[in-house]
Amino acid sequence: MVFRFLEQEVDAFVRMQLLDLARTLARRPQVRIDFDLSSYFDPESQTIYISQFWDELDDPKMQLEGMKSDVYIRSMEIKASDRSAIARYMSRAAASARPKLATQLFIMAEELRLSLAMMAERPGTQRVFDVRRQVYTRYFARRLPGHVRRGEQGDALFTALYLWLTANEVDPRVPGISAELYQLLKQLQPQLEWLMDASSTAEVAERCWGIVEALDVHLAGDMQTTYWAWPKSRVPEPEPQVDIDPLKRASLLKAYDEEGEQKVKEDQRKDQKLPMWHQDTADKTDHFLQFELEEGARSTALGGVLRQSDSGDQAVGMVQGSAHRSSRDDYEDPQTVLKRLETLADEQKALMGDINRHVKPVFVPPKPASQADRTAYEELIRHISPFKRKLMKTIQLILEHKHTAAREFLPFGRLTRKLTRLLTEDSPRLFYKKKNPSRQIDAAFMLLVDCSASMYDKMTETQRGIALFHECLRGLSIPHMVTGFWEESGEGKSGTYPNYFQPVIEFSRSLLPDSGPAIMQLKPQQDNRDGYAIRLMSAHLLERTEARRFLLVFSDGEPAAQNYEAEGILDTYQAVLEARRKGIDVIGIYLAGEQVPEKVQQTFRNIYGRHSIVVPHVNELNDHLLPILRKLLLKAMV
Incomplete structure (x- = not known):
């Protein structure tokens, strides 16, 4: 907005x-x-x-x-x-x-x-x-x-x-x-x-x-x-003239006395003995640790003789634990994801830029999808099914025709036609094996959604595009995360600017069949501070182990928040540049409800460069998403 x-x-x-x-x-x-x-x-x-x-x-x-x-x-x-x-x-x-x-x-x-x-x-x-x-x-x-x-x-x-x-x-x-x-x-x-x-x-x-x-x-x-x-x-203040009076210098005798007193205390601590307990000790203490014997006969712990259990076995029992099969799949708890994001925000605070030093991140815990969300999502799926089938079929055809070089110079396998090694080597390797085309896509996607108030008339079509991404990525078993972000401008009067992040789909649940309806929980709010959101989600994306990482930013144009209008574009541009230098492919998707002015298009391209999509009308969103998604997935194939 x-x-x-x-x-x-x-x-x-x-x-x-x-x-x-x-x-x-x-x-x-x-x-x-x-x-x-x-x-x-x-x-x-x-x-x-x-x-x-x-x-x-x-x-x-x-x-x-x-x-x-x-x-x-x-x-x-x-x-x-x-x-x-x-x-x-x-x-x-x-x-x-x-x-x-x-x-x-x-x-x-x-x-x-x-x-x-x-x-x-x-x-x-x-x-x-x-x-x-x-x-x-x-x-x-x-x-x-x-x-x-x-x-x-x-x-x-x-x-x-x-x-x-x-x-x-x-x-x-x-x-x-x-x-x-x-x-x-x-x-x-x-x-x-x-x-x-x-x-x-x-x-x-x-x-x-x-x-x-x-x-x-x-x-x-x-x-x-x-x-x-x-x-x-x-105007800098004139440098004060420091006048040190020799008579006002602090005596060093007190420092020496404190040092000597400290040394005495350390010597006293060295003389203290930690009480230990064993079977031959009369006085029992509350210490749990067991130490070597101070008294008693010398013996060994090894041998084939059975012995009576004692309290020392409790420590072993506590750390041994037990292993058994869980009754259900062990997915990461949503609260654990939020705690990790909070920790990550604290760790990355110094790297967020001077303009974002007063930003306070607030993470909204995900809620279970309601029946209304499920009904609306099912209706959305019916609209995007033709686009989904078209995209999935295109990816599968390309995977089938993907060429991969054979493994050559092996000690066994199929005999090669290159037999010159018989004359040039003492122990030639004349066999090869065909390698099946790789169908694995080693990539992770982060979908960052602008939930500012100006998205009010575009949120429905935005959810439609996000649902298309989600269903295609889930069908290809590609982990992904969908997060909405916004800033509450009215709460910034206290000196801090709360920025809200709503992860409706986490990585750990992105491949589940019932994870899609949570997309319908994204609603338009107030302002948007894109630079801060891109930096934070990029840091979270870098924790993934996949070879390729993609960050897709769904926005309706320029960022705007409290004390952010003047340098918001510069801050977002720098955040995109920093993410790309770290190996993240950042894609900007501009959504508009009317014809986009040339100046606004140029500004959006200046922020995201050639990896930007400008959609003049929201009903054309899917036509622009299909080629860019196909391009990104093929780029991530291994």
Whole structure:
């Protein structure tokens, strides 16, 4: 289920491209990207914020180039900026007479320095920075006359400073500038050239502060407009000066005394004796263990003489146990499956991603299928029977014609026609045996079903497709599991986001004749957090011993949950990528009740790649499932 409150949203493919670019350049796999009014890097959340300034451009190509330039600058900032120098300068700027001008001048100068550093390190980025400079030059050139006309000297000076610093001429003529402002720039020209030669954050801060002090005589007020914001949370705290008073140092004598006392206690424990009991001991204790004799005659436990039983035989009887045939088949208890999933969720918590750190998994115990579920499932089976027979017949025909190479060079069997080994070997092996075609499919399937509220009008057809999968896999004796997932958004106010998982069919019961009606228990709920569900079920699927593992995700489009809309697509894409790297084939099946827009189809394909199925109408679901299921099963044959 998807809710959008922003006027503009960034394409999922663009977000993934920017995220990969940021992590590659910053060399930090935990870096994230987000969007804000200004571009900056937040070290606490390890997030690179891209400016929304680029949304105003009409050309999508220029928008992407501008976003890339923000990523380039912030990636270089991670590696080449001095946070302590930033903290010192920001403290001075906040206490100055012109804090806005001082702050934005430093941000602009530091960005220009980082841009030059990035172009020197990666010359291929120059084209992107040329686009950035052209866009900002046109923007500030339009803003400058308005500031001059309204008498906003600080704003006019700042825009003129940017145009002056980024111009390719030695003495640029800034259009729309007043004579007084031009003379001021000429006076500041040596300091501006010195500023552009800065090679570190500390030098930028020092030279920017020199310009701010020089403006005290020529400038009356501060800036009114905010072009570059510097969030307070981004400013690092100055490093505290630690002053250790020698008179306040803790004495080590107490530590030595505690160590000596500890040693005395250990010696006392070594002197203690554990009481033991045997037949010749008068005092009996409650200890169950039997030890060697301290007193009595020396004897051996071996021999053919019968002896009287004693209490020591109880320990042997407890561990021996007994074996007998069970009255019924021993299938794994559903509660055991839920406990294993809970343990697995705790083990995988650190691997679920930072965006899912507040997720709390809740596992819904399976319920026995009601009579209504059985009746509805029988009706469903009648609809899918033609598709099931067609699929089963196709698989059987392919199995019959499957070619398998013969076993050659055996000491006995059928005589081969290749008799040259008689002349080349002393003990030739001239026989072979035909090997029967393999009919075993060594694979396990996990069917993950989106139970969000937007599946309300699609759940019936989704159950129809899942039933087709279940019946075909059961007929081919392939273990599989069907699990529904959703998130209760209203319960996330306490700081945690409960995500519910409902395993209606477990692996241990998937081949039973009466396991299918439980599929009818899947109902639409609220939200869906696909990335978390894919990671958790992938971890459970990796515990299987089959050679091939398949994860099929039934969804109606983009993931959406509380605090998950912005990065839900990226998180799901990463979860799919991680699962495939571990050897799991992930298939995305998109369900829609109407014609699917091209942009939505592209987003779904960006998440699942070429292993994605887009079904424009739910009544065409089975037509798309037949070829993909046949392809997967043939791929898993051994």
